[in-house]
Amino acid sequence: MGERIRFRYAQAMRVLLCLVIVAALFGLALLGWMFAEARQTPVVRRATVELPGWPASAAPMTVAVIGDIHIGSIAMDAARLTRIVAQINALRPDVVVLAGDFIAGHDIGLSTDRAPLLVAPLKRLTPRIGTVAVMGNHDHWTGIGPVRAALAAAGVIILDNQTQRFGALTVLGLDDRYTKHDRIGAAMAAARTLPGPRLLVSHGPDVVPDLPADVPLVVTSHTHCGQIVLPLYGPLEIPSAYGAHYLCGVVREGGRATIVGAGVGTSVLPLRLNAPPDIWLLTLWGANRAQR
Template identity: 40%
Template sequence: MKTARRRRWIGWTFLVLALLAVYAVGVEPRWTATRRIEASVPGWSRPPLKVAVASDWHITRRPLGAMTLDRAAAIVAQINAANPDVVLLPGDFIAGDGDPASRGEPDAQEIAAVLGKLRAPLGVYAVLGNHDWWADGPAVAEALKRRGIQVLENDAREIDAGLWVAGIGDHMTGHSNPVRTVAAVPPRAHALVVMHDPASLLDLPAVQGLAVAGHMHAGQVRLPGHGALITPGRAPRSWSYGWVDHRGLQAWVTSGLGTSILPVRFNARPEWVLLVVGAAAG
């Protein structure tokens, strides 16, 4: 009887694990969430601003890859339908390492042709991620620019009176220079700071506004009560997803859209986010 009971338990255990594997590979990576989040900024005196944030696309042709060119086009349509005032793209458009074309993956031109259909009256702005640099950073940046996406690498642009977008280079590949980036923003202006890796927050000087980042993928696998199993780079594991308060600046670290290394997500749904930025209470 004990042997039969043990076999049943083993059978049920394997069944549960198999179902979890099917879900983590076949369901959750394709179950993209659209999140609308209210964000309060001290001293904000302009009307509410709708900021769409879509990071870590990792567009691929791999059989188990979730973010194909067609799915990316569908997400672009969803973002446009939300009528954002500005769109921020925190990097990692390329999947894998090295030249994507040699691996049979979509190259920068194909990806930019899809993302170039994003529309917002105040513009679409991007920074490059580590995978973009591992492919060919200048080529990725040039492809995006040709499609009307402004690429800011440690630079800032005024997009409305007193409102700036500041883009910080990738931390993991040594391109991050937050001090130089923020120096371009006038002292009394508000800034939307976009970075790929939240580790750039560690060196970010004081700035008015809010920040967004990606790179962490919410760990791709998050266990209840523990959080992300593994996170890349220098940023603390507690920064793997959601709001981060660092030196008085609020930063949203998004889970991103695609997957990296393994085509798996568990308790870490892909997302794009619409931040509605307004004045802080009081």
């Protein structure tokens, strides 16, 4: 009887060991898959947006948007960013928008070493008109000075609650909402002194409900589209006060379209699942152009 019990116990232990090994192999395979997704070539997503006030004489304009570069993690180095820049250049945009969070990490001082890694790749951007950027929460947390210096060295125009004309388009750039640096009133006051259709750039989407009606298009990032989205469960975390409402993609409310990108880097974990990195390529024009 004792031998039989010992035999069954040994059998159970072998089965348990096999199950543990299978689970460990599955876990390693899943982590490898998630890391590969985090570093994959960004998906190009496209949208066409009609903007009120588009000049009848102006041709349509293309705007390429990325956010959340988060350089300094193993998911984003200078070599990968250079490949992404080449991918953007191949789309031949008129304007490139960089929607904040250039640095990986949370601790003050990290940007000192990491921000300079941005310069050489971003200097290769070749939009017809120009490149514009706004700051994100990680940029403020890690040290905003080196980030601004690196972007300036790369020829990027930084809009801190400011407005600038890019061809037919008036671009408003808000500083980061999550670190309480956004000033909507100042940006709007400047925008209303300029003619033409408006595009507002913000690192994250939580500013959208506070915007006036005369902002018809907003481009943002910050949510990473969930970054890790589990089947049946959904995102592990949604960094927005509005839950999944502004999680990802195109959100249309009344006369406004909000574009929420997945970003190209990662935060905290260098992993993605069911939320691949992306580049948005927007074609902007007016109803008068669409009817031709």
